[in-house]
Amino acid sequence: MKTAVIGGGSWGSAFCRYLGGLDIPSRLWIREREVYETALETRENAAFLPGFPFPQTVSFTPDIREAVLFGDVLFVAVPSEFCRSVYEEMAPHLRPEQIVVSLTKGLETVTLKRMSQVMEEVFLDRPPRGIAVLSGPSFAREVAGNHPTAVVVASANPDTAGLIQHLVSSLIIRAYTSRDVTGVEIAGAMKNVIAIASGIVDALRFGLNSRAALITRGLAEITQLGISLGAGRETFSGLAGIGDLVLTCTGELSRNHRVGYELGTGKTLPEILAGMREVAEGVHTTRLARDLASSQGVEMPISEQVYRVLYENKAPKNAITDLMSRSLKSE
């Protein structure tokens, strides 16, 4: 079995490096020329995962066709905004025995589709054997540092999920399976919005009680949205749900939390984004969450306030205070 990872950001690199470490021959597709050339030379992704050299089992390519031809299983870890075009580049080279796994945590702009839905659409004429998504609380740097990490692999086809589970599991990564693709993808995308809110709360020194309440109410609104889209409630209590939400809202390694934190200290969104090399998916997802919530008739008060801070220049402190003073009700 050979694998390819499409996308040389921090998560794609860490995941490919991990697969290589399991003695699975793996090829990493790196689009950025400079990052690719440095990787060839130094065997490190100096831009996005410095300090963690790749094992000899990992090869690099700037040619997506080469990556698709190489892997029996293809893991795709590109930002959501590039997914459709990357899938389209992959599609002509796909073989019917391959499995494609999405590692992306976001939704498509305008269509509001989940990544696996976009894949199904783009791969319609040359469908792979299976499509799966992999999610859960997994900071790239910790996986690179061999810290034990649990993830969930979801696929409509249990055989596909089981195959990926066994492929990626080791003493470092422990994979659970699920059939709830919708739930896993919605949870993975939406937690980034709550993470921005959590960063704001932290910057404004509201305290840990407030942050815990925010995480809880955030989970509630994500769950409502997910259920309205056909997801199972249990998924949101699992690794892709509360697990990833807790990690992203409380860990210092989260880009989305950092966006919120810097908003809380008074920086503007353009200033913050100018200082980040990798995408903070939550910034886009906040807009999409609003559209999705409105089309589904679901109330998402936290996401709504994050939207107002990001896109309507609402003062972060007012946003949080407005959240806290909503009318009393039962849980």
Place this chain on the structure above:
Amino acid sequence: MKTAVIGGGSWGSAFCRYLGGLDIPSRLWIREREVYETALETRENAAFLPGFPFPQTVSFTPDIREAVLFGDVLFVAVPSEFCRSVYEEMAPHLRPEQIVVSLTKGLETVTLKRMSQVMEEVFLDRPPRGIAVLSGPSFAREVAGNHPTAVVVASANPDTAGLIQHLVSSLIIRAYTSRDVTGVEIAGAMKNVIAIASGIVDALRFGLNSRAALITRGLAEITQLGISLGAGRETFSGLAGIGDLVLTCTGELSRNHRVGYELGTGKTLPEILAGMREVAEGVHTTRLARDLASSQGVEMPISEQVYRVLYENKAPKNAITDLMSRSLKSE
């Protein structure tokens, strides 16, 4: 409306101080003579809540009868091991129009009963108008510092829950209601066990991915136990469930997390307990969780490993490694 708080530890003191701050005349029962006398003199609980003077609306008493006579609503915040005897001291003075609210997060030794069950038993001959429990992510020091905090008030009687909700709600504390007394109490007690495990994981530097996975799997086993006892699943996704679990597992103010952390650094349980003035409920609850799980036929792998570390001298590192290497399955 007047209130009394039974128990002068950090949470009882912070809660009584908070009620006084709402201009509700409140009396705090402090059993420890020295703490009581210092409070009278300095208007502070120097032992358990230093730095937060009580407003003039708060009075102190060392006589539990005086406290019970004073309050229309009685909040009880004593460690679980003393609850039955304290309830017995209260019982002869109870009036049928009073409401009693438990703030304790633990179970009774031997009987494995929840605090509200013990109340019902002890108050059988002189039942108050209502019994409720109040729980959720609420570090005492943060409430004392006016940090916004959300809690849940559960009672079998919705009128009782609603009355307490309105009594305690302000811009600082936001109370939601629930009818799931069992769920709220089981969640509140059991999260302390997972917090010990989380402290171990932190001390051993397993990392944030591991901690998030532990919290998620901890929630799963607590939920299973709760459901087997008749609780509703949703409660565990709420403030008393995941909210308090996240707070206790990630916040530095948690005594239970501290116990785990110090175990992880190699200290023994007696050494750790010798250094703590207030009870870490999780130490007792771990034993009770094991009995409860076994009587309910529920598997609680994390609680089981915490038990082995606390009571069978299992090396913390081996306990966590054993947890991580359990057989693969679906979520």
